[in-house]
Amino acid sequence: DTGVSQNPRHKITKRGQNVTFRCDPISEHNRLYWYRQTLGQGPEFLTYFQNEAQLEKSRLLSDRFSAERPKGSFSTLEIQRTEQGDSAMYLCASSLAIPGQRTDTQYFGPGTRLTVL
């Protein structure tokens, strides 16, 4: 079991550039979540997928953010025209959602730290 992996681990970019992050979930997990965490705060929900379907997006997610999970396995999160306020840790989590279960346990990856200069 390799856990959730994220790449790159660190990204430094200039304001206005586009960036893309990748998340590989735990194999056989059908749900994949993206969160953003700034210093001193808890993670903040961005969006999540069940298989390849994007089921919910936070209203905080501006149209500069887009996420995909084309084959229901790995996912990418793209930020266009980055702004300094986008600097944060971007966390990915995966879970196995089974019909009838009370809830799913989300397992987090190590995160991608984005710095926008």
Added chain:
Amino acid sequence: EDQVTQSPEALRLQEGESSSLNCSYTVSGLRGLFWYRQDPGKGPEFLFTLYSAGEEKEKERLKATLTKKESFLHITAPKPEDSATYLCAVQALAGGTSYGKLTFGQGTILTVHP
């Protein structure tokens, strides 16, 4: 809107000095309350899920409890390796079988001195 507030923001303990962390929550309907541990520069690590008032879960020196409005994480005889940020999160009941996002508190930074 779901809200989670954790207190204190930071807690310093001596090794062996037991204490508790608090998580107060407001949610339309609780599907589950989660505790995670986060080390600096890493992603959160799952600890416990609690579902209903009165429930308790234990793991080593940690014990989590749940009431209708708050949860406590009790740390018994902590060691320096217990130093971390402890995060509380709620998952709300949603329409049909849809559930998903976690709403997190800001965390409690625990430091245990030898």
